[in-house]
Amino acid sequence: MKKFTIQAWLTYKALLYWYSLYALTGDFLNVFGRPAIQVIIFALLGKFAMGKQGAQILALGFSVQLMQGTLISGLNNSYSSEIWDKTLSFLYISPVNRFVNFISRSVFHFPAALLSLIAGLFTAWVIVGMNFGMVNWLGFITSILIIAAAITGFAQMLGVYALAFRENQSVLGLAGGLLGLMTGCIIPISVFPAPIQELAKLLPITNGLFAVKATFTGAPLSDVYGYLFREAATGVVYLLISFGVFLYIEQWSKRTGALDVTA
């Protein structure tokens, strides 16, 4: 457990470049400032186009969506920095348990994502007077934790992709955009054609967001078990796929003598 904690801390500190006051400021802006500003954009745009009620719905959906930005960018850094800082070879020759190493990368990004969500909800409360009066907190918090875990699985997959392709920023940006677009955070998925709706349910957030919206208006946890189970299963599937690819890339690197596809 001690080794796991050290590993988790070092991957966060070293691979996210969190070692200077300047970087710490950047990290603070990334976790709190950027989410707050993005929520302001969507809340005020919602108020401008849809009125106060519309603004609150958009702000809630977008706050949930903020977690993916923190997790995808953070986990991507924890993999791509291994390439750019030339530390990946050391990982490959070390006897460290691969699954422990794989999981430890997300340990500190997970709470960072939750902080982004809190920053978003707080901003929505300040800017558009988000009403928390009816929230079933147990159900709401459970839904949020499961969504964050499912996004972590998805973000791990994109992170592993960064091991194979150095120039991955556009793909990451598009994947993040896709999550924002198709998971119902802003646009309800009911407006999409049926096949697209089914595809959307294979993404993280989509199923959990039904639970978040229901518990936000006071629905009991028992009403949303189905959604939460599907959200959790989605996360587990992405996590397993990511780990499989993580192992495969190592084998491929050792076989070909190359650290990434473009090398």
Add this chain to the structure above:
Amino acid sequence: MNQFRAIYAAVILQIRQSRGRNFDIFRYFLPVPGAILFAWIARQSTDPAVATYVLVGVPLMSISTAMMFGVGSTLSNEVRGGTLEFALISRTSMLTMLISKSVAQVITSLTTALISLVTVFIVAHQFLTVAYIGLLPVSLLLAVISIMVVSLFFSPYLLLIRGGSGIFSSYAPFVTILSGFLFPISTLPRVLYVIARILPNSWVMDAVWQSIQGKVSAWHIAGTWGISSVVMAAWFILFYFMVKLVEKKIRVTGVIGTY
């Protein structure tokens, strides 16, 4: 003649640098998901003026973000590439070089702006409803110039604070809000509204909103153009002095790494 050659070379260089080593088609489509979201929200409004404002604002926001990253990191990239010294000893002024590069960046960001524009029109299913159709293009042209001036400011600024280009990920949303690309800044809370008035973009976007709504006279809109031009000039003067400060620091200390 040599100045024109230098301008041409700087424009071509910036276009090539923006394009990157490998052709990456995905990046042209990066603003698409955001444009779809904004257009969908605009479509929910019953007021055609509101939808028009958002439809016009989304491509401007896309240009602004691209310009901030592209132009804002120009000087820092020169330092990293070890070419700033050559830029300094060259007979072409740093000012000419930076302005040329910003023009090039406008050209390259037009592709993504066009893709955003097409996306918002497809999603919103709506044509523009504009009261002063003749005044809107002038307001939009001023908006692009204003975006250029603000982006230019960030180039010496980034170098002076020793920031990396990643810092724009945090700054770009601030500039979007304070510029009023997606909603008039009158929607902002009072404190942000006052801060927004420092940016020329907020004045120009006022002119855009007035041109769309048509609730004020053409002379009033011309007045807004005048104020925005004055604020732009102030930003340009600030940019000029910051570039001079960068030059002075390098020439006096002789060590680029000191700032």
